[in-house]
Amino acid sequence: MKSRVTLLTLQVLVAVVAIALWHVLTTYPIFGKVLLPPFFFSNPVDVGKQVVDWFASGVIWKHLWVTLLESILAFVIGSIGGVLVGFWFARQPRTAAVFDPYVKMANALPRVVLAPIFTLWLGLGIWSKVALGVTLVFFIVFFNVYQGVKEVSPTVLANARMLGMNERQLMRHVYWPSALSWMFSSLHTSVGFAVVGAVVGEYLGAAAGLDYLIQQAEGVFDVAGVFAGMFVLAAFVIVIDLLVTVVEKRLLVWRPAVGEGRP
Amino acid sequence: MTSLTTQRTATSAVALSEVDVAFRLAQGGTYRAVERATLDVANGEFVAIVGPTGCGKSTLLNIAAGLLTPFAGQVAIFGAPLDGLNHQAGYLFQADALFPWKTALENVAIGPETAGMAPSEARPRAQEWLKRVGLGAFADRYPHMLSGGQRKRVGLAQVLIRDPKILLMDEPFGPLDAQTRQIMGNLLLDLWSADRKAVLFVTHDLEEAIALSDRVVIMSAGPSARIIGDWRVSLPRPRDISEVKLDPAFHELHRDIWHKLKAEVVKGYAQTEGA
Numbered sequence: 001m002k003s004r005v006t007l008l009t010l011q012v013l014v015a016v017v018a019i020a021l022w023h024v025l026t027t028y029p030i031f032g033k034v035l036l037p038p039f040f041f042s043n044p045v046d047v048g049k050q051v052v053d054w055f056a057s058g059v060i061w062k063h064l065w066v067t068l069l070e071s072i073l074a075f076v077i078g079s080i081g082g083v084l085v086g087f088w089f090a091r092q093p094r095t096a097a098v099f100d101p102y103v104k105m106a107n108a109l110p111r112v113v114l115a116p117i118f119t120l121w122l123g124l125g126i127w128s129k130v131a132l133g134v135t136l137v138f139f140i141v142f143f144n145v146y147q148g149v150k151e152v153s154p155t156v157l158a159n160a161r162m163l164g165m166n167e168r169q170l171m172r173h174v175y176w177p178s179a180l181s182w183m184f185s186s187l188h189t190s191v192g193f194a195v196v197g198a199v200v201g202e203y204l205g206a207a208a209g210l211d212y213l214i215q216q217a218e219g220v221f222d223v224a225g226v227f228a229g230m231f232v233l234a235a236f237v238i239v240i241d242l243l244v245t246v247v248e249k250r251l252l253v254w255r256p257a258v259g260e261g262r263p
Numbered sequence: 264m265t266s267l268t269t270q271r272t273a274t275s276a277v278a279l280s281e282v283d284v285a286f287r288l289a290q291g292g293t294y295r296a297v298e299r300a301t302l303d304v305a306n307g308e309f310v311a312i313v314g315p316t317g318c319g320k321s322t323l324l325n326i327a328a329g330l331l332t333p334f335a336g337q338v339a340i341f342g343a344p345l346d347g348l349n350h351q352a353g354y355l356f357q358a359d360a361l362f363p364w365k366t367a368l369e370n371v372a373i374g375p376e377t378a379g380m381a382p383s384e385a386r387p388r389a390q391e392w393l394k395r396v397g398l399g400a401f402a403d404r405y406p407h408m409l410s411g412g413q414r415k416r417v418g419l420a421q422v423l424i425r426d427p428k429i430l431l432m433d434e435p436f437g438p439l440d441a442q443t444r445q446i447m448g449n450l451l452l453d454l455w456s457a458d459r460k461a462v463l464f465v466t467h468d469l470e471e472a473i474a475l476s477d478r479v480v481i482m483s484a485g486p487s488a489r490i491i492g493d494w495r496v497s498l499p500r501p502r503d504i505s506e507v508k509l510d511p512a513f514h515e516l517h518r519d520i521w522h523k524l525k526a527e528v529v530k531g532y533a534q535t536e537g538a
Contacts, residue, residue, distance in 0.1 A: 158330055159360035161348060163374045163425070173373065177364040254364045254405040 019044050042224040050228035054213075064236065066208040070126050070198035071240070074133020075191055079183070081134065082141025087179065089142075090149035107139045111197070115204045124207050133197025140190045141183055148182030149175050184251050191244050195237055210236065275339070276429050276461030277304040277327050282336035284322050296322050298487040299336070302480060304429075306341075307459040311472035313524065314482030315531030320465040321357070321433050323482075327463055328354050328431050340429070353427035355418055355435040361406045367393060367417045368402035374425040392420040396450065412443040416450070423454060430455075430462045436471070448475055448504045456501055469524060473516055474504045481524055484531035492523050 025036045026043040038046075054060035089096035115132050122128040152174055160174050183190075202211035210233050217225025284297040297319040304310045312320045325331040326338060329349040338345040340352075361370050372389035376382055393399050396416040398409075406414055415435060422430065436444045448471060455462060466472050472479050473496055481492035496516060498507055507513055 153358075153360075155356050155358040155360045156362060159354065159356055160362075162328060162330075162352070162354040163421070164350060164377050169377055173362065173365075173377075177362070181364065254366075254407070256407040 038223075039221075040223060042227050046224040047227045047231065050224050051231060054228065054232070060213075060232065063208055063210050063213050064232070066126060066212075067195075067198050067202065067210040067236070070129040070133060070201070070209065071191075071194040073126070073130045074197050075137055075194035077130065078134040078137025078194065079141045079190065082138045083145050083179070083183065085138075086142045086145025087149060087175070090146050090179075091175075096146075103142075106135075107143075111135050112200060112204075115201055118201070119205050124205055129198045129201030129206065129209070132201040133194045136193040136197045137190045140186055140193060144182040144186045145179040148179035152178045181252060181255065184248055187244050187248055188241065191240060192237070195240065199233065274306060274342075275303045276306045276308070276341060277302070277463060278337075278339040278342075279303075279323070279326065280337045280339075282323075282326060282333045282338065284319065284326060284331065285334040295334075295487045296485060297326075298489050300488075300490050302490060304461045304463055306428075306461050308478065309455065309462040309464065309476045310478045310480060311464045311466060311476035312480045312482060313466060313469050313472045313520075314488065315484045315524075315528040316467060317534075318482045318485045318527070318531060319488040320467075320482060324354075324431050324433050324463060324465050327429075328352055330354075349429070351427060352429040352431050353422035353425055355415075355422050355430070355432045357433040357435065357437055359406065359414060361414060361417055361421070363406050365405075366402065367398060367404050367406070367409065370406070370417055371420045371424055374421060378425070389420070389424060392424045393417070395454070396420045412439050412447060415439065415447060419447075419451070419454070426458075428460060430460045432462065432464045434466055435464075437466075444471065445504050451475070452500075452502060452504070469517060469521060470508060471504075473498075473513060473520070474502065474507050479516075479520060481520060481527070484527045484534060486534075491527070492520065494520055 022036075022041070023044045026034065026038050026041050028034070089099070111132060114135060115128070118128040118131040122131055157170070157174060160170055165173060198209065199211045202209035203215055206212040206215075210229060214226055214229035214233070217223075217229060279300055279302045282297065282300045283295065284300075285293045285295045288294050300323060302310075302323070312323065314320050322331065326333055327340075327345075327349065329338075329345055329347055329352075340349055362373065365373065368386060368389050371392050372382065372385040375385040375388060390399070390402055393402055396419055398413060398416050398420070401409065401413065406417070409417065418435070436447045439447060452475065462476075464472070464476060469479075476496055479492075479494045479496060480490055481494075483489045483491045494516060498510060498512060
């Protein structure tokens, strides 16, 4: 318990020192010169004011909600697609072999280049961002599920068959849990990419969302606005990550924690 | 003469006759693992197969389980030729075979549930079996929370709850420490004596084989491993593994069999080193 308190204190200390340094370097001249010009680096007070202002006036909620919605939709649609195709390919090696070069090609393509096309097809609303997020999430989930189904322990599989399972029961009791465990082990990554998809999509053209806010501020050289947007985005991502950790702990109770594994 | 042979196979739980096993190698050609293996396990008989590492003991077990099809020869289960998986057999694997995402109780209950029994009926029976293998208090544990010996007990319960007529065991206590092995061996004998299933028990430990079984079968070093010896163990039952090892008859048998086995073990080492 004591070490936890110490750890937390140290973690907070890092933030305090960083912000203090930022404040000092942007506000007070050192040797007759302000090292970080506030025009480029703003300062903590202005940024804090901007954040408080957003929350007080309530402007931020709408943008937060849009980004959250885009991320969730991207995650859900991408995951469902990844699970279905992953299962299909893993159980049909022939299909997998036929599509293999195309899957690799699509995965190697930097997704950002697709963003303008999605905007063209789906407009400036949320769906072009969701589409971008889906292309990111899909491949992560797909590869993990594919791997999960392929790498079921042959002994567990043989055991299941000796216990009398038919193809459907194998699916339910062996392949499915194995694939899910792989999918959930990549939960942090895929949720992160869903957010990335939403944010990058917004950056390239949007009518609402957190990154829309940042871009608006950037457009008028409002550096405080840019930094404020970044902080809100960072906090948003941390909250989502905490939620994922909670979900993960509940769903993967059967797995040994790292470092606790027995041979 | 013909009637005699048919009668013999009819009473055999497992009958392998002239079984050849070959694997196709990746670089072409075939590897003959087992050659002309003939083995009968009578109903209620406990047979141990002993042989040097890599001699195809497990292969023979997989043939009896129907997980592998022989290249040549016949496999009959209770007189009927085996086609596909052997559904009369329970298989205890050498490696961990429990479902890691199921609790001990769910792992044991899965057999009956697969066969169509309602969970409300299967779960109490599974709990009963866990108690029988000494794990009554561990029903909610996942496999990774159990020790190696405890996992083997769950595996034993998982197999036995289905009440298979034949029990196939592939070095089931291999990875366990000596004390745990003895305890597990006694547990196995206890459970087995209740209804005397036919058992085919693969091990590399000759002492374990003699202490547990009615018959010890020796295989030669691979490739093209053959069955080269068959000893009857007439030590009285019920046995206690640590006590039976003090019996002079045990020592005599051990000396006899080891004399033959030793040459094969040396040969087996020479081959793995040459490869």
